Amino acid sequence: MGVKAGPRVLPGHQITGADQHRLSVDDLLPSKIMHPGDAEDAARGLRLCDLAPASVVVWGGGTQMRLGAPPRRYDIAFSTERMTRLLEYEPADLTCRVEAGMRLSDLQAALGAQGQRLPLDPPHPQRATVGGMVAANTNGLGRARYGTVRDWVIGIAVAYPSGKVARAGGKVVKNVAGYDLMKLHIGALGTLGVVAEVNLKVHAIPESKATVLGHFEAAAPAVAAGLQLARSYLAPAAAIVLDRRALWECGLSADWQWTLAVKLEGYAREVEAARDQAGGIIHDAGGRVETADLPPTFWDAARDWSAPDGDVVLLRAIAPIASTPTLSDAVPPEASVIIQPAAGVVDLRVTPSSAAPTLQRMRSLAGDGGQVVVASAPPSVKSSLDVWGPPPPGFPIMRALKQALDPNGILNSGRFVGGI
């Protein structure tokens, strides 16, 4: 009885077999592809998806597609690959406006030609896009000094399933008109709308830089030295503690148990003073300052280490910085690790078999004040892990925000915290 439902017709373009596999997420394959040309086009496309309704997974450069729970459904691969323009850039204003699909390395090249940069260094900038950086809130190793994505995004244009493009913020560095919806979309993994354009602050490339390396027999004093640097006035641009395996994976094949690598940036005299300070702190903490030649790719490799390709399982803990020593102590011997003491971030590469127990242990140590997420894992491992952990306080509000902006739940369905 009644009307027999016909086969659902999905919007979007036919997808080739090769693209289907390239754009798979956690072993799920899309049926169609959309690659809008600009923000308005993206909104029109989303409207069609919403009417169908069709489940959308948003694609930038694909460097963070292993983050998040497996999608509940996956119909349309929604790619920003055609939205790559630098729309505005006024060096004297230290601001720019870019389309979400622009590669970070392309942006940095354009800024660099004017002696400027975006001081964020998310992994794989040759592939990662500005929109992806915003959606996944990817921050590199400089976060303790330069802040995170939320500190540099001053405006945003978002395409919504309603078919509308709505903006927030603006093009000036100081602006409190209207709600700061930039914050809502940063780290939302594209679950509230598709980030189509981003306005950014930029700054001048520092005139001087240097690296100080110290090696230690144990993790604890290296972490302690990193924390002391963080609390000093001459805070480094980055300070990371690596175990031997991570050190090797970053291209430095020294036989040191634990290494504190300190990246210094700033005015020439500032860097000189900071170098002396870092050397003194390393020495006082019982480490040895090393003068080994640093491979030119060291910092890039360390940056990319936390977004591994392939089947590596990466866990990321973020906790109050004073808890970093406790979290560092809990790293199992078979794991390799890069710790950012000044940011309270501990990245661990673990084996598939040790992923679950390590995750549990780190979560109990991080407590209510911290978080541990599965930042990357192959689908077979991910399916047995609680990727995000328990929903945070305020979760009912988050779910209601999702309902308000994406009522049919078409955007990255199920991938975010608490099944959003």
Next chain:
Amino acid sequence: MDGADRERLLARLREVVGERYAFADPYEMRLYQYDASPETALPDIVVIPATSEEVARIVKICAESRVPLTPRSGASSLAGGTVPVEGGVVITFARMDRVLEIDTENLRAVVQPGVVNLALSQALKPHGYYYAPDPSSQGACTIGGNVATNAGGPHTLIYGVTVNHVTGLEVALPSGELVRVGGCKSAEAIGYDLTGLLVGSEGTMAVVTQVWVKIQPLPPVQKTLMAVYPDVATASNAVSAIVRTGILPAAIEMMDKLSIQAIEAASHAGYPLDAGAVLLLEVDGIPEVAQELGERMAKVCRDNGATEVRIARNEQERQALWKGRKGAFSAMGRLSSDFYVMDGVVPRTKLPETLAKIDAISERTGFKICNVFHAGDGNLHPLVLFDAFQAGQYEAVLRIGDEILKLCAQAGGSVTGEHGIGLEKRENIRYVFSDDDLEVMDRVRRVFDPHLLMNPGKVFPGNGLQPSALRYSPGYPRRQAVAGGEDLWV
């Protein structure tokens, strides 16, 4: 609200805070009808809670009773943010003014919303730390208000605004729940960044009951210099030249000719009276770096048209240079009985043309307009001088303000850099946002506040409700010595 409703509500609120801290006497209500903006409106009831739990109960009672709730703390809003335009309950934080924790290990402080901004930095100073955002009213404004407006200040150029320094909030939701959002002592939390969303929401979503802020080590040395220019255009170009060198000063402040004259008359800061514009620049750092940057900036200033550059040689000289800037608003009393301050923003490169247009407005309308502002980030504070006793002047000044905000928006800027939309600019917000933009913001607000009871009448345009009385309405008593002697500067 009729008398019986008010009495019932008052009784319920007194059950929460006690007899003394909830009141509705008409005379006392007049003390809570205003802030630092020109507009006023009377509340029906004022309540002064002592704890987060009391706040949550108050919010719930108001929501259940469908009564508007307006949070108020230092009441230094220049945009009418704390004026209870729809009446109802005003909740103030005078009893929630404690610094709860200073955690130098994790570089955080935990404070109640009623803590005065400057008091926080003073509490941190013995530990060698401070709280970076320093709104010009920092001796009066509170952290809760700073969170509501995402307040800035002169040093935001390098250190950012409130949202860059707040890592967590405890808030009371209209549902009566007390929720802790954000990473607090951790750098971030999973889920949507509700902290970032709530900062700057002007009290329209939830009531903030506790704030986690970043603290940072005090700079060893601050180097301040004054550069004198023949006109604001040359000074503006010098600002761009400094930025091009890659030096990022902690502050770049500009004063124009009229401001300089007022300031000199009031505080003898040592600015040359024949100057067309004065720049105040500050860098901080270790002594050798601050010294070198000071000299480099001095050279750039000279190379770009400065007729005189003076570097403060010691703290005393530095304070003298800042004294004029800090007293700028008070000094306007030397020129005029009343002034109206704007808060527009333009891209830094649009400063010269925007200032020229403001000048043209001044000439056309006959109203004097002073410019004292944060040149580094393009945040203008034009002060329109007028006499409230002259019929029609206030209305004319509002039209001038509207015109200035429109041209800021047209230049690619914004209608507010740090004061907030509040009551004042709820129509001007249309200059920067479309109906579609506002519709999304409205949806977000209703997630928190479905009945639109939280600080109603603010931020969004066109709800048709007007303030019950304008401070400058005819017959209203003249304020004595506008901000005279106050250390109010923005």
